[in-house]
Amino acid sequence: MAAATPALSVAELIERHQDTLDRALAAIRSRDYWSPYPEFPKAYGESGAADGKAAFEALLGGVFALDGHPTDGELVGGETSPYGIELGISYPHATPDALIGALQAARPAWAAAGPAARAAVCLEILDRINKRSHEFGHAVMHTTGQAYGMAFQAGGPHAQDRGLEAVVYAFAEQTRLPERADWTKPQGKRDPLTMVKEFTVVPRGLALLIGCNTFPTWNGYPGLFASLATGNPVLVKPHPRATLPLALTVRVAREVLAEAGFDPNTVCLAAEHEGSTVAQVLAVRPEVKVIDYTGSTSFGDWLEANAKQAQVYTEKAGVNTAVVESTDNYRGMLANLAFALSLYSGQMCTTPQNILIPRTGIDTDEGSKSYDEVVTDLAAAIDGLLGDDARAAAILGAVVNPGVLQRTVQAAGGEFGELALTPRVVASQEFPGAAIRTPALVKVDSDKPDDRATFLSECFGPVSFAVAVESAEAAVELLRRTTAEQGAMTATGWTVDATVEAALVEAALDSGVSLSLNLTGGVYPNQTAAFSDLHGTGANPAANSAYCDGAFVANRFRTVEIRRHS
């Protein structure tokens, strides 16, 4: 049988996406705002929202088809939406050997395709995912608990941005050396020495993506596309509670790969029931040379210590600090912080957890405010923001899993300390089974050892601590120490004092965390924009890498040189 002509010509794909690639290359240099993927839901056509919802609903209760994918015949699944509905979707299961074998078979052709073809295939995958952003929005919503608006944006175009960013970094890195170079070395009066040198990108091997429950696409796409663009077939191992968004991603990737004449098994899915330990098995397979992981510190540390055959990129837990020292826009500061603490019920790795406030109070454009006043006003700002149930639900989303829900119960019961703001249950008309809770704001004192033990560990979810500190200097020191010891994905500060600002900057640089200063408008501490902001630094215990920089892509491949006389 003759090989079928690919439906998609790689040359055409390269041409189709050249402009996007060029613009993305310019964007990562300028760091100005840019995105090819509209973040407004209405940009996706008049029927886009309805079509996306219908596409999502058509998946419910069915068997998720992956043509030509390895399988042992078993079906796995069991996802339950944090909004209270069973998804009822079954995914094909395969043994580690079958998955690794299929990826290995796909490896040589993908490795040989070269950087330009791989970038074009990745951009086509992202483009098709982008067109289905509403469908992905529903998939993300009903696996993570994000409210639809956020699930659509963060799980759709913003995740695609981060994927594209990884592709363009990978492309840039792989093309720093010319494919071919002439070398002429003068030899005085003798003829020069001349050589022709060819530089070929050699991918590492297989890549494993271990997805997380809260941001399966946003946290998954950087590693997935960085590995794929550098020529490593990718095994996608989703979190068992958030399989669908990555399963859809795998399906689109496989469609594009097949149409472009590559083996669809260049991207495979390792779907598992909850409680499966297959990630540990896959992570130490000798064929697996790159691992991307987002999740708990304990498993991240395990991967770093045990998956020695692989390059391991981890994002783990941390404790994010905000320092409130002074402001010339008290209302703006409160509004910004209230939204930051409420968004997705604080279930972002970037949400501030500890709000450090000098015990002696702060200066504001509304006069001096005592610690208690600041805390009361912040509680009121959150209350006001979330006063209306429908609006509250649209900001909070739902609590992602029983563990987080349990913490809200503990907080509500005063287990973490005195409550400045008691969490309340928000009812959803549309999803009566949704677990929606407003945040708890707990008053603690940095001088009390019991309090310190509480607020210095990660308390993931809708619980924040208003931490009384001795002074601005003490706040800066606590930010530094918390970041250096516990890790942090973000740091935030409000101050109008140049000395305090300089100290905050110095502490951020010293402890290795990125810092947002005096946010009072529509940019929040927990949000980063691809092509401009780095997500994480890799310089503190919360993560060993960042989205996205040269270090995130440079070691996913190596370069082999072949040289000859001219």
Next chain:
Amino acid sequence: MAAATPALSVAELIERHQDTLDRALAAIRSRDYWSPYPEFPKAYGESGAADGKAAFEALLGGVFALDGHPTDGELVGGETSPYGIELGISYPHATPDALIGALQAARPAWAAAGPAARAAVCLEILDRINKRSHEFGHAVMHTTGQAYGMAFQAGGPHAQDRGLEAVVYAFAEQTRLPERADWTKPQGKRDPLTMVKEFTVVPRGLALLIGCNTFPTWNGYPGLFASLATGNPVLVKPHPRATLPLALTVRVAREVLAEAGFDPNTVCLAAEHEGSTVAQVLAVRPEVKVIDYTGSTSFGDWLEANAKQAQVYTEKAGVNTAVVESTDNYRGMLANLAFALSLYSGQMCTTPQNILIPRTGIDTDEGSKSYDEVVTDLAAAIDGLLGDDARAAAILGAVVNPGVLQRTVQAAGGEFGELALTPRVVASQEFPGAAIRTPALVKVDSDKPDDRATFLSECFGPVSFAVAVESAEAAVELLRRTTAEQGAMTATGWTVDATVEAALVEAALDSGVSLSLNLTGGVYPNQTAAFSDLHGTGANPAANSAYCDGAFVANRFRTVEIRRHS
């Protein structure tokens, strides 16, 4: 006391070296031949050679001064030249705590200096080292055993090239993000969101360079300058038998640092007696975040497994393979291979060890040659090259240490197999105590298990194996397997058959080793040129990194972002 005005203005240094930096940036993109450091001894002035020798001789028997360097008062040393003379140089010793403390004190100012100032300081250091290349040549000669011509070139300008290459890669990597970027995100009819974002390079911490016996500068400068240029103070731990070249380097670095207003303890020396285990102590210090190492596989593996707090870059042992399948220039091939095996007595990590030759013979421009004829002709070529003692000494240099000398004795006694070429003792007029040996060429058969056990382990030094193989295909497979299992820094092939050439290329790409094809002139398999050739690939067990690419520098620092509203 007021701080003294630095003797060197950093702004002036930046201007002074801007052109070299720009040219180096262009060179690493074009990969054409380029070097700012002349490799001809006469380029260093009429009295350059004599002055360098005198400067070296003035060091002998003395205490090596390092002004302001930490010390516990003890002096260490004991270097013996492979040419049979005692160097008698004593170096100041310091405890790990004192060294780490001094480097830590120097850290903040060097971290804050920024990429441009650091690059300029590094270029000034390299420039001053370059001017003293003859002195360094003698220091390298009398610690490594390299013949003077090679010690001068490889230990001088070529090492400086590799150092500059690391500096320029580090500079490029640190300046991929702008220092400051404006970000403007349209908001439809509302005012755009605007932010100012500052990106600051944050060095990892302290760096440790663990030097080797054979190429203290050539293998040491890439890591030393990559770490220094990315803002990490460097502790230089030389091999106890090759301290002088790195001690001189440290002294020049400290002079430039001090003159430019930095703490000279930004670069310190951990000199030790032979047998010291201080490297193990230093390597796991929490302050040490970057380690560069060249040496044995066992200690390299130990570092990778135990120095978990650090980024570890290693070059370890390997078994380099050459395949002789056919040639249209038999004499050129034999001459090239003879020189490659003889240069520095095969004591290069890049020297071919196993010469695979089909048992059925090869086709050449001089007709078919049987395996035995090829081996005999190669032995004759080596014999001819080294027939004159003075010329032999100038190529072979001296045997670096008693372990290697012992292997030449074993080889001469036939322990490794039948000798096609018996090593002989070369007498040196100038250095009667020098241990100079011509290479042994041992005939082995790839079908014999005992032979395989012998030639498949690294046999560092002047011992090569002429390995009879079944066919060209078997040779390619053996190259692939040896590289994948034992690691290799180089691979070499001679063939005029396009199919065999393609198979060699495929095997090199697959096993991750760079390949030189059909070398018959003045370029040898064991030589790589900075700015053009990669040294190592990081894709096989012989090394986890390469000189020099993005991956070698990208993770020596991180980036912290500070953002504010405009």
